[in-house]
Amino acid sequence: MWEYTEKVMDFFYNPKNQGSLEEVSEPGLKVVTGEVGSIACGDALRLHLKIDETTNKIIDARFQTFGCASAIASSSALTELVKGMTVEEALKLTNRDIAEFLGGLPEEKMHCSVMGQEALESAIFAYKGIPVVTHEDDDGALICTCFGVSEPRIRRVILENSLTTAEQVTNYVKAGGGCGSCLSHIDDLLEELHLEQERKAAAKAKEAASAQSSSSPSSGPLTNLQKITLIQKVLQEEVKPVLALDGGDVELYDVEGDRVKVQLKGACGSCSSSTATLKIAIEARLRERVLPSLVVEAI
Numbered sequence: 001m002w003e004y005t006e007k008v009m010d011f012f013y014n015p016k017n018q019g020s021l022e023e024v025s026e027p028g029l030k031v032v033t034g035e036v037g038s039i040a041c042g043d044a045l046r047l048h049l050k051i052d053e054t055t056n057k058i059i060d061a062r063f064q065t066f067g068c069a070s071a072i073a074s075s076s077a078l079t080e081l082v083k084g085m086t087v088e089e090a091l092k093l094t095n096r097d098i099a100e101f102l103g104g105l106p107e108e109k110m111h112c113s114v115m116g117q118e119a120l121e122s123a124i125f126a127y128k129g130i131p132v133v134t135h136e137d138d139d140g141a142l143i144c145t146c147f148g149v150s151e152p153r154i155r156r157v158i159l160e161n162s163l164t165t166a167e168q169v170t171n172y173v174k175a176g177g178g179c180g181s182c183l184s185h186i187d188d189l190l191e192e193l194h195l196e197q198e199r200k201a202a203a204k205a206k207e208a209a210s211a212q213s214s215s216s217p218s219s220g221p222l223t224n225l226q227k228i229t230l231i232q233k234v235l236q237e238e239v240k241p242v243l244a245l246d247g248g249d250v251e252l253y254d255v256e257g258d259r260v261k262v263q264l265k266g267a268c269g270s271c272s273s274s275t276a277t278l279k280i281a282i283e284a285r286l287r288e289r290v291l292p293s294l295v296v297e298a299i
Contacts, residue, residue, distance in 0.1 A: 004069060005103035012069040017079035019062050021048040028053050034123030036115050043067035043112065045075050047119040049082070051127055056087045063119075070109035077101045078116040087124055093117065094160060095172075096245070107246070110172045114157060143185050146178025154186065158193055162242060164276035166190065194280050201288035227290065228255050234289045235262075239282055243268055250282060258293045260286060 004012075021031045030051050037044035043066065050060035061079035065072050077098055082090045095113035099105045105113060141151045157163065157172050166186040170176040176183045222230070232252055243249055248268030253261040260283075263269075268277055283296035 002070070002106045002109060004073075004106070007101075007103045008069065008073045008105065011073035011076040011102065015072055015076040017060075017062050017076060017083075018064070020046075020064060021050050021060060021062050024050065029059075030127065032123050032126040034119040034121065034126060036118045036122060037067075043071050043115055045071065045115050045119045047075070047078070047116075047123050049123045049127070051087065058082050058085050058087065058090060067112065067115075068109070070105055070112040071115065073102055074098050074105070074112040074116045075119075078120060082120065087127060090120060091124055093120060096161065107168070108171050110161075111174050114172050143189075144173075144175035144178065144182045146182075147174040149173050149175040151189070154189060155193065158190065162281060164190065164194075164280050190276070194276070194284075197280065197284050198287070201284045202292045204288050205290075205292035222291070224255065228252075230290050231255060231260060231286060231294075234286055235282075238289070239285055242281060243277070248277070253299050258291065258295055260294055260296045261299050262296060264298050 023031050030053055032049050032051065034047045034049075035045070045067070046064040048062040048064075049058050051057065052059050061082050063075040063079050065075040078093075081093060081098065081101055085093075095110065095117040098113040098116050099110065143149055143151050143154055154169060154173060154175055158169065161168075161172060163169055163172065166176055166183050169186050169190075176186055235250060235252055239250060243266075246268075247266050249265040250268065251263045251265060253263050255261070262278075262282065264277065278296050278298055283294065286294045286296060
């Protein structure tokens with residue numbers, strides 16, 4: 001049995017804005033629809049938006065959803081969130097915004113919030129007259145044939161949600177949840193993106209170090225105290241909030257040269273993907289913000 005927040009259950013039992021919107025003949029108003037999923041795959045969402053073309057504001061929203069409690073609650077929450085937003089503001093809405101509005105969703109049900117975000121994009125593309133086939137998620141190799149999930153879509157969801165395991169990818173977009181034959185490919189994508197992020201972090205750190213060196217030629221390397229202070233600041237302000245979203249935490253234990261020793265706590269301490277968390281969520285960030293030669297170890 002999934003553990004749902006009271007808000008999720010309220011939006012499930014008392015859904016807001018359920019139904020469709022009729023076409024309007026009033027000048028300056030336009031009704032558009034976005035659809036994602038399929039009943040065959042277990043979840044489907046049809047999102048209807050009424051937009052004031054003069055202001056580009058969403059003045060009404062309705063949904064029709066086939067799915068579980070999380071799917072219905074996420075769809076209802078989405079309609080509440082977008083009403084009153086401009087089209088451009090709505091495009092910035094993420095699946096995590098939907099989940100946070102509901103007080104959180106079980107990890108295994110995050111795909112319901114992703115479905116809401118994608119339906120919103122589909123509707124806005126329709127409003128802007130952008131053919132859905134030009135969306136990056138439709139222009140790429142199909143990785144999961146069971147649920148029709150493409151490689152670009154998986155890449156985007158991994159990056160937007162800082163995913164580190166194939167199990168998380170399945171929770172967010174269902175890829176790998178059928179026959180499982182695509183799981184190895186998903187692992188390869190995770191590793192590829194991890195290495196790509198490491199390279200980008202190293203390049204940024206090198207640029208920052210170069211800029212600092214050119215602007216302050218007399219300044220030397222960081223002292224150990226400066227290094228520890230900066231590491232602690234990055235952990236506190238940038239890493240901890242991300243880990244907390246999944247019930248995890250991290251504490252700085254010691255710094256020996258370029259070796260940073262940390263303690264993983266909460267969900268991170270017992271998670272099978274703790275190594276990936278160390279490398280992607282912590283080490284890469286510290287290399288980018290502090291020093292590209294840092295190596296993070298768990299004790």
